[in-house]
Amino acid sequence: MSGRFTLAVDRIKCDGHGVCADLVPEMIELDDWGYPIVHAGAIPTSVLPHARRAVSGCPMLALRLQAIATRR
């Protein structure tokens, strides 16, 4: 199946601003220090617009959408 995505964090770029957890709480919560914990699995289609907004809203550009590898 194509078109399935997950969220990936560049851990070195991420400074724990926490914007992502506000914009896509369905997929991201913050740990005790304010750094994102990304839920496992594909982003539901209905949540995808929020995820895209979180990607563009990250002040460190540390968040990206990643296509889930499909079997060849």
Place this chain on the structure above:
Amino acid sequence: MTISLLAGPPPESGMEPYAAHVRRLGALPEGVHDLLGAVERSELRGRGGAAFPAVVKWRAVASQPGGAPVVLANGAEGEPLSRKDRMLMEQRPHLVIDGALLAAQAVGADDIVLYVGADHSAAVRAMHRAVNERTARERARLRLVSAPVRYVSGEETAAVHFINAGVALPTSIPPRPFERGIDGRPTLVQNVETLAHVAMIARCGEGWFRSLGMGGASGSALITVGGAVPQTMLIEARQGSTVADAVNAAGGLTSDSDAVLLGGYFGGWIESATAWALPIDSQKLRAKGFTLGCGVVAVLPAGRCGVVETARILAYLAHESARQCGPCTFGLRAISATMGRVATLGSTAGDLEHIQRWSGLLAGRGACRHPDGAAGLLASAMRVFADEFERHDREHRCTMGPLAAVAS
């Protein structure tokens, strides 16, 4: 046992010079036919800790676009409990260099970086001497680089970053070094022991290498045995032989022991009763939920407390965090501070629960595997030393007695 890498002159004779190396083993075979195939059939896996199949890396590097590949022979050996890489380089530097030259030939690399921990001064000297014993043509391709003294220096992206920019800290992946490494070129990062095995496989064949193993395992492995043995010792074990065999080869136990730290600081604690019969075999260990890591067998001596030892290791790992990623920087710092209280019998309500919860939040949340390694070690300690944790936390008592308060 000295069956392959450590065969030849005894350790006390020091570095084997090039002339003796060639007399004993013959010159580096030129143009080995199908070395990739031989390495594949040998089932050789990386000996830096991840036990990744060597041939998969080699093929990935060889088939990568982006210029002539580079080989980085990784002898940083930042793991405090390991001695194998530095002692191999001290005694058999020409096996490492042969292996690096063969790997370069197989993946089409021109340049080779020999990356050796700066604090392993005897190894640096031996490698330096060994490079100078080589022909001018070989020397032109070999570059000896000192790795900064730091736990993460040997992490493969950190090694590449250091060569490129002088900063021995991990970088975000992708790209992995096999895609874009030294000077942006595909780079094969391979532990020095792995390369030394290649030098033997090229000479004696993959069938011979496989026959060194037992019970379905292939080859031999360098193992550092420490703790409750007469002295920390490097041994060469047949893969598939047991942890007990390794301890016996190092002179046997000097005291009773309840637990063994297998695999080093990124490995895990195992009850001794279970550990003795385990095979020195990365794949069988993995199937049982353990790891051989970089080949460390550290036996906890009687009277020493696993909670205190674990707190000490976590304090070290927290200090050695590259401090680039939040979960590792802050998570390890918090775990280490709390573990320190538990170890020194000063824990407060909720400390154990915090440690438990935080340790579950580390894996997969760093650019490198530093937080994963620490979390694995901690989880194993909480399992194996569950009673001791209780004693520390609830009764404020320690196996080591009141000394625990100053020991960590």
